[in-house]
Amino acid sequence: xxxxxxxxxxxxxxxxxxxxxxxxxxxxxxxxxxxxxxxxxxxxxxxxxxxxxxxxxxxxxxxxxxxxxxxxxxxxxxxxxxx
Numbered sequence: 001x002x003x004x005x006x007x008x009x010x011x012x013x014x015x016x017x018x019x020x021x022x023x024x025x026x027x028x029x030x031x032x033x034x035x036x037x038x039x040x041x042x043x044x045x046x047x048x049x050x051x052x053x054x055x056x057x058x059x060x061x062x063x064x065x066x067x068x069x070x071x072x073x074x075x076x077x078x079x080x081x082x083x
Contacts, residue, residue: 006030013052017045028052034069036060044080047073 001009003026010026011019021042028035035054037043046054055063059072067075 001030003030009051013045013049016049017041025052028054034063040080043076047077047081 006026006029007022009029010022010024013025014020014022018039018041021039024035024037024042027033029052035042035046035052036057037054038056039054043054043056046052053069053073055072055076059076062072062075063069
């Protein structure tokens, strides 16, 4: 996809909770990479929508220690959605 397509997709996603977050989401989509943030709304929306993965500092530390993205996603689900 072209950059403009990522931007449009990200704006659609971000409009559901915080339109100012679209640049981070666009970059995550383009790079297929998680977003490092402590913004709970950004993390929760990513988990619920499945459009991107946003993780807190604790999760990034676990990623560095060798946990898989799937394990981290499960832990984030437990911490933010079932908490």
